[in-house]
Structure formats: structure tokens, C-alpha cells
Amino acid sequence: MASKKKTTIKDIANVLGITPSAVSKALSNHPRISDKTKTAVLQIAQNLNYQPNHLASALRKGKSNLVGVIIPKANSHFFSSIIEKIEDVLNEKGYNVIIAQSNESYKKECKSIDALLYTQVDGIIASMANETVKLDYYEKIKSKGIPLILFDRGENDLNVDYVGIDDYLSSHMVIEHLVEQGCKRIAHIAGFSHTRIYKNRIRGYRDALEKFGLPIEESLIIESNLGIEDGRRIMRQLLELKNKPDAVYAAGDYAALGALQVLQENHIDAPKDIALVGFTNEPFTSLVTPSITSVEQHSEQIGKVAAETLLKRLGSPNEKVSLNKLILPAELIIRSSSKKVNI
Amino acid sequence: MASKKKTTIKDIANVLGITPSAVSKALSNHPRISDKTKTAVLQIAQNLNYQPNHLASALRKGKSNLVGVIIPKANSHFFSSIIEKIEDVLNEKGYNVIIAQSNESYKKECKSIDALLYTQVDGIIASMANETVKLDYYEKIKSKGIPLILFDRGENDLNVDYVGIDDYLSSHMVIEHLVEQGCKRIAHIAGFSHTRIYKNRIRGYRDALEKFGLPIEESLIIESNLGIEDGRRIMRQLLELKNKPDAVYAAGDYAALGALQVLQENHIDAPKDIALVGFTNEPFTSLVTPSITSVEQHSEQIGKVAAETLLKRLGSPNEKVSLNKLILPAELIIRSSSKKVNI
DNA sequence: TATTTTTGTTCAAACGTTGAAACAAATATA
DNA sequence: TATATTTGTTTCAACGTTTGAACAAAAATA
Structure with a gap:
């Protein structure tokens, strides 16, 4: 089968009776190569089904x-x-x-x-x-x-x-929206604060609360990996508080989904009893019932x-x-x- | 900065006063190279922060x-x-x-x-x-x-x-399950039959119906791209039939989800009124309410x-x-x- | 016609690694 | 002690492409 030996620049050169270097230059459209040779090379290259060897050229050019x-x-x-x-x-x-x-x-x-x-x-x-x-x-x-x-x-x-x-600003947007909905006790299912983006979301959350004159309660801020199970666990935890939140802002959609599931299992209506906001705008946020408010990051x-x-x-x-x-x-x-x- | 020139096998050779080829062999643990040289090479390689050039070796070996x-x-x-x-x-x-x-x-x-x-x-x-x-x-x-x-x-x-x-068999499993649930008119939201897997799911669906003595109705088999919108459209179409199905088997989970949404919008209970089965076992199938039966492909x-x-x-x-x-x-x-x- | 410039090509080395063959030295076998 | 074997290394060409320099021929200029 013809599949075994790959055609190289050298094969083309042999067919045309010129040097490999001329072929190379022809293929890269070097100005000093005549149009005649260029078209001839292109023709033969096509005929022989020539595929440039990326490895060789990358090696030579020092660029992969x-x-x-x-x-x-x-x-x-x-x-x-x-x-x-x-x-x-x-x-x-x-x-x-x-x-x-x-x-x-x-x-x-x-x-x-x-x-x-x-x-x-x-x-x-x-x-x-x-x-x-x-x-x-x-x-x-x-x-x-x-x-x-x-x-x-x-x-x-x-x-x-x-x-x-801008994670900081995004948190502001979220809090502002929730405040507009009349929420006064907003919990934050946060990502780990050692990660910059999550740290900024937490900062934004805190500063926004302050801006709107709402108290910051440490028991309402819980960090996690933001998986579904984390969302479930933390939501349960929040529901056990004597003073339950009236909104939950999760720094990830999966955590928000987990939270939503727990709310539904406990017959707590979102948004009436507890409003819910996620982050990232994963497609499923628009698919579940109720659909989940989220931050689209484009x-x-x-x-x-x-x-x-x-x-x-x-x-x-x-x-x-x-x-x-x-x-x-x-x-x-x-x-x-x-x-x-x-x- | 030291970042500019990469250290090669040659540099190591120079330091040790041996040839590049010896270094190469040492690095690939060639049996004929003495342990002394091998450890020396390894040592220097580490010191000079040597990284093998994959491009060169791939070119030489004809394997990337x-x-x-x-x-x-x-x-x-x-x-x-x-x-x-x-x-x-x-x-x-x-x-x-x-x-x-x-x-x-x-x-x-x-x-x-x-x-x-x-x-x-x-x-x-x-x-x-x-x-x-x-x-x-x-x-x-x-x-x-x-x-x-x-x-x-x-x-x-x-x-x-x-x-x-085994798509054919999978369809059998689905139909068998639905029949066990008492379903008699099972629709199939199918993939395009020009694709082998969807063709086989359709074949399986047909043969299984036949096996269980159920009639095959062409109006209950509709091919599509199996997106959410396709599922919605086809479900609406199915609900307009004079003789509605009592079960829907979708060849994809997204189509199943679309179908489910339409059912809920029309206050049709799944599974009571119409049972629903999807395919692929995407994570969301277990997350939505009701959770969607699906085929896990491992x-x-x-x-x-x-x-x-x-x-x-x-x-x-x-x-x-x-x-x-x-x-x-x-x-x-x-x-x-x-x-x-x-x- | 002599000289310069332009055009089209070839030459040769390089990119970094590999591996077969060659070689010398050390060791084993007779 | 002479010869064969083993061990550790070097030599050298190759993988396919690119590129600057060199070169000859053709074209332009004087």
C-alpha cells in the first residue's frame, strides 16, 4: 500500500529535478522562486499527496x-x-x-x-x-x-x-437585586476564599451588604467546593438556624441547584420563602423549575x-x-x- | 535571563566531557552505559534543568x-x-x-x-x-x-x-420496562436514522414492540437532532394526536427534558399520564423533578x-x-x- | 561591449535526538 | 600468553525542513 512511505519535500524535488530547498521555498511562497516552479511544485505536491512534516519544521523553526x-x-x-x-x-x-x-x-x-x-x-x-x-x-x-x-x-x-x-462587582449586582426583592437576610454559599475569584465574590458580598445597611453574619457565610452535595449540605445547615435567611446567593450553579433541591424537599418555596441566586449561568439553570437566577460570564x-x-x-x-x-x-x-x- | 537558551543533550555532554550520544543513551537507560555515567548525566541534567526536546526525538523516531x-x-x-x-x-x-x-x-x-x-x-x-x-x-x-x-x-x-x-438491546430494555409499567402506546423521539446508533435504537424499538405484541405506529416515531427544542416540538406534536401515547422513549436526554417541560406546562403527569425515558444518563436526569429514567452507557x-x-x-x-x-x-x-x- | 543588478536556484549547515556500527579497553576463556 | 568476549564509549549519518550565503545565468544599465 502507498500508505507506508510518506512523501517528503525531497520526493517532490526528485520528480521535478530541483533541490529540496527550492521546493521548500516554493511551498512557503518565497519571492525569489519563479511562478513556474511554484505552480509545478504545488501540482506535484498535490499529486503525491504531500503533507508537510510538522515535526521537522517545528524543530527547525523552534516553534511548534x-x-x-x-x-x-x-x-x-x-x-x-x-x-x-x-x-x-x-x-x-x-x-x-x-x-x-x-x-x-x-x-x-x-x-x-x-x-x-x-x-x-x-x-x-x-x-x-x-x-x-x-x-x-x-x-x-x-x-x-x-x-x-x-x-x-x-x-x-x-x-x-x-x-x-469582575467578581467583586458581580456580587454587588446580585445583592442589589436581592435587596430590591426585599430580602434582608442573605446567606452566601461561598467558594474557598483562598481562590482569588471566590475571595472577591465574598468581599463583594460583604461590602454590598454593608452598602445597603444590612448586617453581616458570619454564620451565613459558608465556604465549600460548590458541588451539588455541598449545596445540599449547606442549605440544610442554613435551614437549621434559629434565624433562617430569606435569600441564598451561591457562588456556583451546582451548589445553587443542590440548595434548591433541599428547599423543595422541605416544601420551602423559592423565591417566596427564600430567594436563590447562582453563578456561572450553566444551561441547566434555565431548565429546572423554578429556573435559577445566575450570573452570566460571557x-x-x-x-x-x-x-x-x-x-x-x-x-x-x-x-x-x-x-x-x-x-x-x-x-x-x-x-x-x-x-x-x-x- | 537563563530562560532564553534551552539546555540540550549536547550541553550535558560538554559538561561531562562525553558525547551527546552517550548522554542520550544514559537518559534512556541503555544497558551498555555504566551506572557511573548514568548517575552523572542524571545529576547534570537536573542541575541544568534539562527538558528533552520532544520535537527532535519525535522526528528522529518517527513517532510523536x-x-x-x-x-x-x-x-x-x-x-x-x-x-x-x-x-x-x-x-x-x-x-x-x-x-x-x-x-x-x-x-x-x-x-x-x-x-x-x-x-x-x-x-x-x-x-x-x-x-x-x-x-x-x-x-x-x-x-x-x-x-x-x-x-x-x-x-x-x-x-x-x-x-x-448495544443500542438495539438497550431499546429492548427500555420497551420491556415500559411494558412492565403497563404502557401500551409508546412513542419514540428518535435520532436521525442515518446515524448507526440511532438506527439501531429505532430497530430495537420496533422489534421490541413487535415482541410484546404492540402495534407499530409510524406517527409515533419522529426523528430529530434530539436537542431540547426538538424534544419540546415533538412532544407538542405528540399531544396533538387524537390518540395520545402513554409513554415516550427519547433517544437522548436533552430531548427527554424538553418533552418533560412540555408535559409539565400542560399539567400532564409523568409518569402517571405519560411515562418518560431518556438516553445517556446525563447528570441532570437525576436532578430534575421528576427525575428521568435513562440508559447509562458507562x-x-x-x-x-x-x-x-x-x-x-x-x-x-x-x-x-x-x-x-x-x-x-x-x-x-x-x-x-x-x-x-x-x- | 563591459559592468552592475536582478532573478532563480543550489549548497551546506542547522534544529536536537537517536541508533547502528565501529572501536578501544578491560575482562574472561582457552 | 594468545585469543575471544564483554563493556563502555565514540563516530556518523539520519529524521524532514528551513535559511542564509553562494552562485550562475539572465536582464538591465552604463
């Missing part, structure tokens, strides 16, 4: 045209649509994208980083695992001079480009901007471009779970 | 250790957990995984295939886009002699290894077997191993939406 993307989990609309957008933008410019999932594990994240470095990616776009507190592996990327862009889950200490939303936009920022870095390497901290606007999507009927 | 995975959309538990498992198995053996999403588009799928081939992947694991009917690009993979494994969405005509579940298992099958091909290339058609068992997860209370 591969970009690594590290995400906690592809299994969410948020991340998968970001990836889709990143692919769009980078493919357009001739880059291919390698996706690695950390599964929220620090160890897996480190392995992924090593794998990407080993594959000689030209750049990395990443969102950190929840678990990650040590930044050594990210420092490693930086120290190799490989452009690194963080999105969503970033870390200020790293001093790299970042794309995300993931495609985040993906687009992250990819474009990387391209900028790749275009002008080791240039001392000042750091980009790109904060995109978020949007509160108001649904049934927080619309008090009596208002 | 990269495997491409093509999926329609990462945004589902089914596909993302398959990927996770594939990564597990392949990373273990020193392979890295490149993920490409086709977004159910034939054009994007073709582009992805080209990108993977260009990147010189050693093998490809793929699940075909719904849209795909022309197999030319998959033939291209085959013709290059690159191992190809299909899963879930496969195609018999391609003559390649396949991993999936995605991790599919991922594991697909990866292992590829490894087998990579291990013994161009060997005439007979084709593997691996059909794994599926499982019906019975939930509220199909449990008739009066039985």
Missing part, C-alpha cells in the same frame, strides 16, 4: 504552533465554550490546541503542565484547579519564557496576563480575549509589554428563583 | 506520542468523562492527548482531522458528528496508515475498530476500552489484527419519570 489549554473540567458549558472560542481564534492563525483537564487536582495539573512543556507548546492558557495553592509549576512555565495567560481562576501573585470578570468573550492576548504575546516575544488584566463585564440573568411575586 | 481525540462536544458528561478516561490510560503509556471538538459540524470535523494529521498524531480516537455522512476524511486517516478507533458514533462501512454499547468503560484498543494497534502496527467491534453492556437507570405508582 501548538498551544496548551488547561482547564479544571471540560464538563461544563462555561469551560467547553471557552475552549471552543479559543480554538476558533487560534486555528485561524495556524495554531493547534491541546486541551488538558486537571480535574481540579493539583497533582494532575502539574502533570498536565509537564506534558505540555514536553510537547513544546508555544504558549499556555490556563484556569487553575480549585485545589492549587502552590504556584511552582506555573512559575516553571514562566521561567521557560513560555507565554502564559490565565483566565477565570487566576492568581495575582503570578504576574501574568489575566482574563476574567464565556465566549473570555475565550476570545484570552486567545487574542496570547497571540499578542506570541507575536512579540520577550517584549516588555505591560501586563494585561482584562476584566470583562458580567451580567445578572434574572429568573424565577429570585423574582418575588409580591413585589 | 500524540493521540488525537475528536468528539462532537465536550459539553456533556458522557464525552468529558470518556476523554478523562482516555487521557488516564494513554498518559500512563507516555502518550499525550489532543482534543478536538467538531461541534457536530462536518466541516469542522474535517478541519480537525487535517489539523491532527498535520500534527503527526500516532493515532486517532473519534466519535462522529451527527452531520457526517461522507466518510472521505476518515478514509484519509486510514489511507495514511494511522490507527483509528471509533466510539459511540461509528459507522460500519469504515471497517475500523469500534467501541460502543462512559468511563467506553473511554478505557477505546484507549486500550488504540494502544494495542500502536503496539503492533500494520499487523493484520482482526477488527474489534467491542459492544459493552448498557444499563437502564429507572427513576421517577417512568415508575407508574399504581403498579
Whole structure:
């Protein structure tokens, strides 16, 4: 079968009686190659079904045209649509994208980083695992001079480009909305405060309460991993308080969903008895009954901007471009779970 | 900064006063290299922070250790957990995984295939886009002699290894369950019959009805893309029939969810009035109320077997191993939406 | 016609690693 | 002690492409 031996630039050269180097130049449209040769080369290349050997050219050029993307989990609309957008933008410019999932594990994240470095990616776009507190592996990327862009889950200490939303302001939007609905005791199912975005959401929550003259009660702020089970557990915990909240703001949609389930199991009406707001605007928030109010982060936009920022870095390497901290606007999507009927 | 020039095998050789080739052999634990040199090399490699250049070794060895995975959309538990498992198995053996999403588009799928081939992947694991009917690009993979494994969405005509579940039997399980619940008029929200898996689900549905002595009515079988909107549209259509069904079997969970929404909007009780069964066991099926009965395909298992099958091909290339058609068992997860209370 | 410029191509080295073959030294076997 | 074997290393070419320099021929300029 013809499948065994791949055709190389050399084969084309032989057919035409010219040198491989001429073929190479012809293929890359070098100005000094005659149009005659160029068309001839293209023709033969087609005939022989020539496919350039990326490995060889990458080696020679010291550039792999591969970009690594590290995400906690592809299994969410948020991340998968970001990836889709990143692919769009980078493919357009001739880059291919390698996706690695950390599964929220620090160890897996480190392995992924090593794998990407080993594959000689030209750049990395990443969102950190929840678990990650040590930044050594990210420092490693930086120290190799490989452009690194963080999105969503970033870390200020790293001093790299970042794309995300204004979590602090988003919390304000949420609280403002709930206050407008007449809520006075707003609980916060929070993410772990060692992660920047969750810390900011907590800060925003506190400051907003203060702004609206509501008291801050520590018993109403509970940190977790924001999974469904966390939401269930914490909601139960909140319902056991002598003084129950009249609203719950969860920093993640899955936690919000868990909370909703517990409310329904206890025949507590959302939004009438307790209003509920989530975060991330996962598709299911609009599918469950009642639909859940949530914060849309415009993931495609985040993906687009992250990819474009990387391209900028790749275009002008080791240039001392000042750091980009790109904060995109978020949007509160108001649904049934927080619309008090009596208002 | 030290980041600019990467240390190579040559640098290590220079430090130790030996040849690059000796270093290479030491690093790959060649038996003829003395332990003394080996430890020395390892030591210096560490000191100089040496990272092997994958590109060079891949070029030389004619093997990239990269495997491409093509999926329609990462945004589902089914596909993302398959990927996770594939990564597990392949990373273990020193392979890295490149993920490409086709977004159910034939054009994007073709582009992805080209990108993977260009990147010189050693093998490809793929699940075909719904849209795909022309197999030319998959033939291209085959013709290059690159191992190809299909899963879930496969195609018999391609003559390649396949991993999936027994769709025909799964339909039988569903119908049997519904019949046990006393259902007599079972509608089928089907996938497009040009796709093998959906064709088989339809065949299973028909044959099972026949087996249980139930009439087959063409008006109760409607093909679609199985999105939420499709489910809604088709459910409305079914409710307009003079003779309504008493059960609906959807070949996809999203379609089932859409159907459920329409039932609730029309105050039709599931399962009492109309029982409902979905397919794929997406996480949300257990989260909505009522929870939706669905078919679990054991995605991790599919991922594991697909990866292992590829490894087998990579291990013994161009060997005439007979084709593997691996059909794994599926499982019906019975939930509220199909449990008739009066039985 | 002599000289410069332009055009189209070839030459040769490089990218970093690998592995077969060659080789010398050390060790074992006769 | 002479010869065979083993051990540890070096030599060298190769993987396929790219690129700057060199070169000859053709075209333009003087």
C-alpha cells in the first residue's frame, strides 16, 4: 500500500529535478522562486499527496504552533465554550490546541503542565484547579519564557496576563437585586476564599451588604467546593438556624441547584420563602423549575480575549509589554428563583 | 535571563566531557552505559534543568506520542468523562492527548482531522458528528496508515475498530420496562436514522414492540437532532394526536427534558399520564423533578476500552489484527419519570 | 561591449535526538 | 600468553525542513 512511505519535500524535488530547498521555498511562497516552479511544485505536491512534516519544521523553526489549554473540567458549558472560542481564534492563525483537564487536582495539573512543556507548546492558557495553592509549576512555565495567560481562576501573585470578570462587582449586582426583592437576610454559599475569584465574590458580598445597611453574619457565610452535595449540605445547615435567611446567593450553579433541591424537599418555596441566586449561568439553570437566577460570564468573550492576548504575546516575544488584566463585564440573568411575586 | 537558551543533550555532554550520544543513551537507560555515567548525566541534567526536546526525538523516531481525540462536544458528561478516561490510560503509556471538538459540524470535523494529521498524531480516537455522512476524511486517516478507533458514533462501512454499547438491546430494555409499567402506546423521539446508533435504537424499538405484541405506529416515531427544542416540538406534536401515547422513549436526554417541560406546562403527569425515558444518563436526569429514567452507557468503560484498543494497534502496527467491534453492556437507570405508582 | 543588478536556484549547515556500527579497553576463556 | 568476549564509549549519518550565503545565468544599465 502507498500508505507506508510518506512523501517528503525531497520526493517532490526528485520528480521535478530541483533541490529540496527550492521546493521548500516554493511551498512557503518565497519571492525569489519563479511562478513556474511554484505552480509545478504545488501540482506535484498535490499529486503525491504531500503533507508537510510538522515535526521537522517545528524543530527547525523552534516553534511548534501548538498551544496548551488547561482547564479544571471540560464538563461544563462555561469551560467547553471557552475552549471552543479559543480554538476558533487560534486555528485561524495556524495554531493547534491541546486541551488538558486537571480535574481540579493539583497533582494532575502539574502533570498536565509537564506534558505540555514536553510537547513544546508555544504558549499556555490556563484556569487553575480549585485545589492549587502552590504556584511552582506555573512559575516553571514562566521561567521557560513560555507565554502564559490565565483566565477565570487566576492568581495575582503570578504576574501574568489575566482574563476574567469582575467578581467583586458581580456580587454587588446580585445583592442589589436581592435587596430590591426585599430580602434582608442573605446567606452566601461561598467558594474557598483562598481562590482569588471566590475571595472577591465574598468581599463583594460583604461590602454590598454593608452598602445597603444590612448586617453581616458570619454564620451565613459558608465556604465549600460548590458541588451539588455541598449545596445540599449547606442549605440544610442554613435551614437549621434559629434565624433562617430569606435569600441564598451561591457562588456556583451546582451548589445553587443542590440548595434548591433541599428547599423543595422541605416544601420551602423559592423565591417566596427564600430567594436563590447562582453563578456561572450553566444551561441547566434555565431548565429546572423554578429556573435559577445566575450570573452570566460571557464565556465566549473570555475565550476570545484570552486567545487574542496570547497571540499578542506570541507575536512579540520577550517584549516588555505591560501586563494585561482584562476584566470583562458580567451580567445578572434574572429568573424565577429570585423574582418575588409580591413585589 | 537563563530562560532564553534551552539546555540540550549536547550541553550535558560538554559538561561531562562525553558525547551527546552517550548522554542520550544514559537518559534512556541503555544497558551498555555504566551506572557511573548514568548517575552523572542524571545529576547534570537536573542541575541544568534539562527538558528533552520532544520535537527532535519525535522526528528522529518517527513517532510523536500524540493521540488525537475528536468528539462532537465536550459539553456533556458522557464525552468529558470518556476523554478523562482516555487521557488516564494513554498518559500512563507516555502518550499525550489532543482534543478536538467538531461541534457536530462536518466541516469542522474535517478541519480537525487535517489539523491532527498535520500534527503527526500516532493515532486517532473519534466519535462522529451527527452531520457526517461522507466518510472521505476518515478514509484519509486510514489511507495514511494511522490507527483509528471509533466510539459511540461509528459507522460500519469504515471497517475500523469500534467501541460502543448495544443500542438495539438497550431499546429492548427500555420497551420491556415500559411494558412492565403497563404502557401500551409508546412513542419514540428518535435520532436521525442515518446515524448507526440511532438506527439501531429505532430497530430495537420496533422489534421490541413487535415482541410484546404492540402495534407499530409510524406517527409515533419522529426523528430529530434530539436537542431540547426538538424534544419540546415533538412532544407538542405528540399531544396533538387524537390518540395520545402513554409513554415516550427519547433517544437522548436533552430531548427527554424538553418533552418533560412540555408535559409539565400542560399539567400532564409523568409518569402517571405519560411515562418518560431518556438516553445517556446525563447528570441532570437525576436532578430534575421528576427525575428521568435513562440508559447509562458507562462512559468511563467506553473511554478505557477505546484507549486500550488504540494502544494495542500502536503496539503492533500494520499487523493484520482482526477488527474489534467491542459492544459493552448498557444499563437502564429507572427513576421517577417512568415508575407508574399504581403498579 | 563591459559592468552592475536582478532573478532563480543550489549548497551546506542547522534544529536536537537517536541508533547502528565501529572501536578501544578491560575482562574472561582457552 | 594468545585469543575471544564483554563493556563502555565514540563516530556518523539520519529524521524532514528551513535559511542564509553562494552562485550562475539572465536582464538591465552604463
